[in-house]
């Protein structure tokens with residue numbers, strides 16, 4: 001018994017040494033990606049699944065980068081996401097605070113939020129197109145809705161979950177309601193808000209691409225939809241990879257932002 | 269001496285669903301003199317925190333009232349400093365910013381705020397950690413920061429709810445001595461709740477013993493030991509007699 005224990009202990013103490021170094025994890029990540037691409041290459045050069053090879057996709061990416069289509073598509077998609085997302089967050093945070101702070105506001109707003117939350121934002125697109133036309137407005141509106149609904153709940157949860165003792169601590173130091181709001185509620189709910197922002201950005205990105213598939217004259221989703229008509233698989237792949245990479249970058253940015261803004265949090 | 273805090277027939281009843289109600293505190297009458305250090309002991313749930321929160325203005329009594337300087341308490345105020353068991357430091361603020369919090373609320377100018385904060389941070393021995401975030405502090409350091417924060421707004425009354433409950437024995441004794449030293453220098457009125465009979469006797473000029481179900485005052489044990497209290501006193505026969513007396517009335521209220 002004791003012999004196996006020590007053996008396990010020594011294993012446990014040597015195993016994390018590679019993983020505990022950040023470079024070690026990164027190396028594993030890179031190796032995994034390289035292996036994945038190699039597998040993709042192996043499968044497609046055999047012509048097994050009728051998909052383009054990595055080389056064909058890379059070639060198509062270079063062509064699109066050179067003729068500028070890739071950039072203009074990415075810019076169009078990002079532009080929609082950011083306008084809708086910024087609007088959504090800008091409205092969600094004050095509304096979330098209102099809901100958390102005032103019972104009446106919560107009573108009025110919550111049923112709507114809970115109801116619309118159960119409808120996937122994409123399901124709003126047909127209605128948005130019929131009522132708002134086919135220009136930018138319906139797309140931005142749908143993204144606004146997606147990011148608003150995910151952030152408003154997070155903000156509201158943040159306010160509701162603020163530690164009561166912190167509020168009392170502020171009150172006994174002389175803080176009035178306004179000071180408590182500004183100096184306790186806002187900073188204390190920031191970690192929750194950042195979770196909402198992250199989820200909101202994710203759902204905005206997912207929504208914009210889908211919206212472009214349905215009705216758009218530009219954007220990564222639109223490009224894919226066009227390519228679909230011509231069985232242009234490399235272009236579809238280029239767009240898909242661009243969507244993935246951009247989504248990943250945005251998520252990383254939000255995580256970094258979150259980590260710096262809420263560095264005070266005790267993380268387990 | 270004048271009466272600083274006066275509990276007058278203070279009752280707190282909690283009502284539950286249906287017709288159930290619960291007397292957390294029943295007709296508490298207690299006068300605390302200006303500059304006095306009293307400790308409150310009693311079994312869990314006997315209403316110690318409830319009584320203190322009513323004096324702090326964080327809880328409203330169901331009936332009766334608490335007078336501070338002969339004025340009924342209507343809400344919290346910076347002249348009554350509160351130190352919570354859970355430290356309640358603002359985790360997003362550094363030690364110095366925590367200590368400056370009340371001064372900022374009171375709109376003290378920046379330089380003065382800093383001067384006052386640094387003085388109290390020094391008093392509790394946290395100078396080297398003034399710019400540290402609470403998450404990097406030990407439990408004892410957090411509690412010292414909370415004490416500095418309460419002192420900084422210069423309250424005439426300190427209400428302390430088991431402030432040293434979560435600390436190890438050594439840190440606890442050190443903070444007790446530190447607390448007594450500042451109390452002797454500035455003579456604030458202190459109401460100090462504790463579970464620890466030893467601590468209750470060591471700190472207080474009077475120990476208030478409460479009983480549960482319903483929460484009520486059971487007995488007041490005067491501690492006729494001179495200040496400054498020393499570690500030797502803890503070993504004296506007088507001290508152990510007092511401790512036994514408090515102990516018996518806490519744990520065997522019926523036979524005491």
Ligand SMILES: Nc1ncnc2c1ncn2[C@@H]1O[C@H](COP(=O)(O)OP(=O)(O)OP(=O)(O)O)[C@@H](O)[C@H]1O
Nearest residue numbers: 282290291292311312313314315316317318319483
């Ligand atoms: N918000 C509340 N709702 C209902 N009952 C409450 C509430 N707060 C306190 N009580 C009850 O009042 C009684 C006294 O509580 P209080 O916190 O004052 O006890 P205490 O003496 O401080 O106990 P402890 O030593 O465990 O801290 C307890 O029985 C508790 O269940």
Ligand SMILES: [Mg+2]
Nearest residue numbers: 316317318429
């Ligand atoms: Mg208590």
